Amino acid sequence: MESLFANFSGVIVFLHVISAVIWVGGMIAIRFAVHYSMQEINDPKIKLGRTLESLRRFFNMVIPSIIILLLTAIIMIIALGFKGTPLYSFVIAKEVIWTIMTIVFIIVFIKRKQAQKAFDEGALANAKEKLLPIANYLIPINIVLGVIAIFLGVTLRGF
Template identity: 75%
Template sequence: MSELFNNFSSSIVFLHVISAVIWVGGMIAIRFAVHYSIQEIEEPKIKLGRTLENLRRFFNMVIPAILVLLITAIIMIIALGFKGTELYTIVIVKEIIWTVMTIIFITIYMKRNKAQKAFNSGDFANAKNDLLPIATYYIPANIILGIVAIFLGITLRGF
């Protein structure tokens, strides 16, 4: 891993950072731009359909970013030899944050799929109920956690 990182450190760090930006930045865009613009749609069926489609497209973009983030994190943790150093605590905290974020993401993914099934069967009330906690709780929680993790990553790179 050390040789891999030494030969491709700029690319690995870039992929790691851009993956975090795609994930966290995508959630910020969805929550504070797309969400509010969709609220202006008056027809409930169209509003739900657009929300489901936007989340589907978001997942297509974010799932690869999450995988790249995980792979590059493992490479950097091993190659930079954080284990046994005073910085390892920060690494562990970042791992915990990204793990919690991934669990929340999986929850969002499952809720969206459940909402899609309800929508497809014409059960718009349940589709709406399945989507509501995504915008209200899950995405805001992941935005906050993601910003903290990015800050910790910058702290690690500064040492």
């Protein structure tokens, strides 16, 4: 891992940072731009359909980002030898945060899938019920956690 990081550190750090930006930035865009613009749509079926499609497209971007983020984190943790240093607590904090975020993402993924199924069956009220926790608290939780993780990452890079 050390030689991999030594030869490709710029690319690895870039992929790590851009993956975090896509995930956290994407959630910010979905929650504070897309969500509010969807509220302008009066037809509930169209609104739900557009919401489900937006989330589907978001997932297509975010799932590879999550995988890249994990892989690059593992490479950097091993290659930079954080274990046993005072900075290791920052590394552990980031690992815990990204793990919680991934669990929340999986819950969002499942709820969206359930909402899509209900939507396809014509159960619009059920579809809306499945989507509400995503906008109301799941994505906001992940935004806060993501911003904290990015701050910790910047702190680690500063040392």
